[in-house]
Amino acid sequence: MEFLRFATAGSxxxxxxxxxxxxxxxxxxxxxxxxxxxxxxxxxxxxDYTNLALLTDGLRAEREQGITIDVAYRYFATPKRxxxxxxxxxxxxxxxxxxxxxxxxxVALVLVDARHGVVEQSRRHAFLASLLRxxxxxxxxxxxxxxxxxxxxxxxxxxxxxSFAMKLDISDLTFIPVxxxxxxxxxxxxxxxxxxxxxxxxxxxxEVHIASDRNHIDARFPVQYVIRPQSDEHHDYRGYAGTIAGxxxxxxxxxxxxPSGFTSKISxxxxxxxxxxxxxxxxxxxxxxxxxIDVSRGDMICRPxxxxxxxxxxxxxxxxxxxxxxxxxxxxxxxxxxxxxxxxMVTDLQYRIDxxxxxxxxxxxxxxxNEIGRVSLRSTQPLFFDEYRRNRNTGSFILLxxxxxxxxxxGIIVGSGT
Amino acid sequence: xxxxxxxxxxxxxLEAEAxxxxxxxxxxxxxxxxxxxxxxxxxVMLHLAAKAFWxxxxxxxxxxxxxxxxxxxxxxxxxxxxxxxxxxxxVASVQKSIDxxxxxxxxxxxxxxxxxxxxxLLDAIEEHRFDALFGGARRDEEKAxxxxxxxxxxxxxxxxxPKNQRPELWNLYNGRIRxxxxxxxxxxSNWTELDIWQYIARENVEIPQVYFAHERPVFxxxxxxxxxxxxxxxxxxxxxxxxxVRYRTVGDMSCTGAVESEAETxxxxxxxxxxxxxxxxxxxxxxxxxxxxxxxxRKKEGYF
Numbered sequence: 082m083e084f085l086r087f088a089t090a091g092s093x094x095x096x097x098x099x100x101x102x103x104x105x106x107x108x109x110x111x112x113x114x115x116x117x118x119x120x121x122x123x124x125x126x127x128x129d130y131t132n133l134a135l136l137t138d139g140l141r142a143e144r145e146q147g148i149t150i151d152v153a154y155r156y157f158a159t160p161k162r163x164x165x166x167x168x169x170x171x172x173x174x175x176x177x178x179x180x181x182x183x184x185x186x187x188v189a190l191v192l193v194d195a196r197h198g199v200v201e202q203s204r205r206h207a208f209l210a211s212l213l214r215x216x217x218x219x220x221x222x223x224x225x226x227x228x229x230x231x232x233x234x235x236x237x238x239x240x241x242x243x244s245f246a247m248k249l250d251i252s253d254l255t256f257i258p259v260x261x262x263x264x265x266x267x268x269x270x271x272x273x274x275x276x277x278x279x280x281x282x283x284x285x286x287x288e289v290h291i292a293s294d295r296n297h298i299d300a301r302f303p304v305q306y307v308i309r310p311q312s313d314e315h316h317d318y319r320g321y322a323g324t325i326a327g328x329x330x331x332x333x334x335x336x337x338x339x340p341s342g343f344t345s346k347i348s349x350x351x352x353x354x355x356x357x358x359x360x361x362x363x364x365x366x367x368x369x370x371x372x373x374i375d376v377s378r379g380d381m382i383c384r385p386x387x388x389x390x391x392x393x394x395x396x397x398x399x400x401x402x403x404x405x406x407x408x409x410x411x412x413x414x415x416x417x418x419x420x421x422x423x424x425x426m427v428t429d430l431q432y433r434i435d436x437x438x439x440x441x442x443x444x445x446x447x448x449x450x451n452e453i454g455r456v457s458l459r460s461t462q463p464l465f466f467d468e469y470r471r472n473r474n475t476g477s478f479i480l481l482x483x484x485x486x487x488x489x490x491x492g493i494i495v496g497s498g499t
Numbered sequence: 500x501x502x503x504x505x506x507x508x509x510x511x512x513l514e515a516e517a518x519x520x521x522x523x524x525x526x527x528x529x530x531x532x533x534x535x536x537x538x539x540x541x542x543v544m545l546h547l548a549a550k551a552f553w554x555x556x557x558x559x560x561x562x563x564x565x566x567x568x569x570x571x572x573x574x575x576x577x578x579x580x581x582x583x584x585x586x587x588x589x590v591a592s593v594q595k596s597i598d599x600x601x602x603x604x605x606x607x608x609x610x611x612x613x614x615x616x617x618x619x620l621l622d623a624i625e626e627h628r629f630d631a632l633f634g635g636a637r638r639d640e641e642k643a644x645x646x647x648x649x650x651x652x653x654x655x656x657x658x659x660x661p662k663n664q665r666p667e668l669w670n671l672y673n674g675r676i677r678x679x680x681x682x683x684x685x686x687x688s689n690w691t692e693l694d695i696w697q698y699i700a701r702e703n704v705e706i707p708q709v710y711f712a713h714e715r716p717v718f719x720x721x722x723x724x725x726x727x728x729x730x731x732x733x734x735x736x737x738x739x740x741x742x743x744v745r746y747r748t749v750g751d752m753s754c755t756g757a758v759e760s761e762a763e764t765x766x767x768x769x770x771x772x773x774x775x776x777x778x779x780x781x782x783x784x785x786x787x788x789x790x791x792x793x794x795x796x797r798k799k800e801g802y803f
Contacts, residue, residue, distance in 0.1 A: 082508055082509050083506060083508065083509065084507075084508075084509045084512045084513075112775075112777055112778045113777050114777050114778055115778060151646050151661070151662075151664065152646070153642075153645045153646055154638045154645055154688070154689070155639075155645065156638070156639045156689070156691045158691075158693075163509040163694075165689060177666050178666070180666070180668070181666040181667060181668055184668040184669045185669060185670075292504055292505065292506050295505070297505050305519070305522050305523060305526060306522040306523075306525060306526045308552060308553075308554070308555050309555065310554050310555035310556070311555070312554075312555070312556070314554070315554045315555070318554060318555075322522055322551070322552075323522070324515065324518075324519045324670070329505070351553075351554075352550070352553075353549065353550035353553040354550075361505045363507070363512065363515050363516070363519075364507065364511070364515050365514075365515040365516075365518035365519050365522070365551070367553075378526055402666055415675070417671050417673070418671075420523075420526070473669065474669070474670075477668070477669045477671065478671065479668055479669075479671045479673065481673055481675055486673070486675035486676060486677065487665060487673075488665045488666050488667075488668070488673045491666070491668045
C-alpha cells in the first residue's frame, strides 16, 4: 500500500476541521471512545453540535481558545492508501506552523468558502503551497449547501483562483465543490451536484499520481553515519549509512565523493535484510565502496557526470520563524542542510514578499516572525545542493540560532552565487 | 517493494523514516539511550535500531525504567532480547527511588507507580548524562502526542513545553541543546497501532506471550479487566474471574487493562485491531482516565 501525506490549512470558520472530521468519520477512522470523549467535551463547552475540531485540537490551550495553534498529525487508511494529514492553523500569525506541516506534503488542500470566494487567506495558502513545491494542490470549494449547490458560483470561484494561481508555480490544480457538513463530494459523489463530473475528495486523494514526484534522476546520497562494527566478525567493514536523497544507486555504479572529488565504485549496498540491487529515495541503506577513501558524515556521494552545485554562496527564499530577533544582513546563524552542518552569514536581504498580495518590497531592513524573503547566504564551508524545485531533499535547509538553539528559519535554495 | 516503479510501500516508508532518525541522533548526540519497556512498540524500536546500525552493535544502551510492577514474562523477554543483541542494559528502579525517599508510594486500591516513574527516569538521565532518549510513543495514541515533534525538546527539569515547540521541517532535525537539557526522540511517531502489528508480522518480530489471547485471573474495574496480582489492592466487590484475554498495551500490571479476545496468532490480532472501534489507550489505560488532558499534564512534568 502506498503512502500519501497531505496538509490542510484553514481558520476557525471555513470548515477545515469539519472536513477532516468528515473524512475520518466516513472512512470509519474515528474510534468510539474518541467520539464519546469529544461529545462529552462539546456538551461541557456548551456547543450545539459535536465539535469535530476537538479531535485534532488536543492541547489545553487550543481547547480553551477554540483554535488550532500547532500542527496536528492524523492518520487514516482506505484499502488503497495510507494517509497522514498534517492539520495546520490558517492565520498569518501561524505561517511557520503551516510551513512546517507543508514541508513534507505530497498534496495541499486549500479550503475556500463558496459564499466568500477567494480571500486573502486562500491566496496565502496557495502561495505557500507553491513556494514549498507541494506537487498537487486541491481547492475544496466548501459550504456549497449554503448557496444551493450552484454551479455558477463554483465556476466563478474556480476562475478567480485560477487567475491568481497563474502567477504561481503550481503544476497540478484541482477544484472540488463540497459540503463538509453534509458530506457532499467528500467521500461519496454528491447527488446534489449532478453538474460536477469530477471525483470526490477521497477518491482524488486515493488516485492522485505521486510516484513520479520524487527525483529519480540525480543520484544524491548524503553520508549520515559511518558504520564500523569493530567486531571480530566484521573486522574490516566500513559502510556509509544514509537516506537516498535523489536518483537511483546500484552496485558497480561509478560514484564521486564530495568535497574530496575522489571517485570510486559501489561494491555493495547493504541492509539488515540482505544486499540491495537498487536503492532509491527515501530508502535508508548502507553503501560500501571498492576503494579505501576518506568519507565522513556530511559528505555527498553522487555521480561523476551528475554532480550537485558545490558552493559557499547560495540564494534562497527563507520563512523567518523567530519570535525574538529579526533576520537582518550581517547576521550569523547555524545552518543544517542534508547531513551537513555549517555556519552562515546573511550577506544580503533582497526583498520581502507580501504573502497575501505577492507584492515584493525591495531592500527591507529585516524579516520578522512569519515573513518570507529572498536572501544571499555565505557559508563557512561548501554545501552540495540542487535547486529546491529540482530536489526537495538537497534544496532545503534550516537555520538555527546559535545562542538560543531555536529553529529560526526554513530555507529553500533557488540558486548559487552572490 | 516494487523495483521497477521506484515506489515504497507504507511499511518500508515508515521503516526508512525511523532508521534515518536513529542514525541522525547517533551521529549528533554524545549519550543517546533507548527506552525499553518490553511493550510491543519498544520491541519494534529495538528491531529498527538493530537494522539501522547493522552489522554493528547498537551504539547506545537500552534503559528500562522498572516500576517493580512488571509482568514477569515481559522482564524475561527483555533480558533475552538484550542478550541476543549484545546490548548494554541500564535498569532505573522506581523501588530504589522509593527506598531512597525521593518519591512516596501511593496507597489505596488505585495506587499506581505510573507517576513515580518520572522522578526515577529524570534521575537516571542525570546520572548517566543521557542527552537523547528514544521513546516508542506514536502520534495516533493520544491527542497530546498528536502534537509532539519527532525531536521533543526538554529543559533542565525534563519538562515539555507544548506551546513552544521547535518547528520541524522536511527531515532536517534540530539537535542543538545546552548542557543539562535533553531531547526525547520518537522514531515511530507516524506509525499507527495497525502498522506496528503488520510490521511485527512481516518481520517475524518476537513478542511476549501476554499479547496473545490466554486464560488469566482478572477482575473488572472501570470497564477494564485488570490482572489479579500482588501489586493491586482489590475492593471487596471486585471479584476475580478467569477470562480469555490479551493485552493491547503492556505497562504496569497495576494500571494496564486486558481486553477479552480470542486472537491467538498475529493474523488474528491484525484482524482484531483492524476491526476495533476503541483506541488502545482508551481500552487499556487507567492512567489516561484521570482527566481530559492527563497525558499532556504528565508529559509537561517529564513523563515519556
